[in-house]
Amino acid sequence: MGEREEISRGLHAGESYRTIAGLLGRAVSTISREVKNNGRRDVYRAIAAQERARHRARRPKQCLLDCRPALRKTVLTLLMQEWSPEQIVGYLRRHHGDDPGMAISPEDFKSSETVVTL
Known part of the structure; x- marks a missing residue:
């Protein structure tokens, strides 16, 4: 301050x-x-x-995937197909690059909130 x-x-x-x-x-x-x-x-x-x-x-913050159901569904689908976080991020950028609601970073996969949600 x-x-x-x-x-x-x-x-x-x-x-x-x-x-x-x-x-x-x-x-x-x-x-x-x-x-x-x-x-x-x-x-x-x-x-x-x-x-x-x-x-x-402010904490706790709501998990990114809890806030964005479409992103959550896509991420879960790709994780079940054994895609890596980096591959998922690349896919989302290629196919949804103009939609900020479908953006995630590899670091987001490392947060405990994301792991718990998945």
């Missing part, structure tokens, strides 16, 4: 991302990403950014 306050103050004072990053000992890209993810230079507010971060980090 303290760093977000410093970012907010720096933006309000018209400081550059580079200046703010130097003061906080952070990379310029970190400051830029933080501001971009939480509005923009003229609307960034530390409290709102902190609330969004807290919301994104």
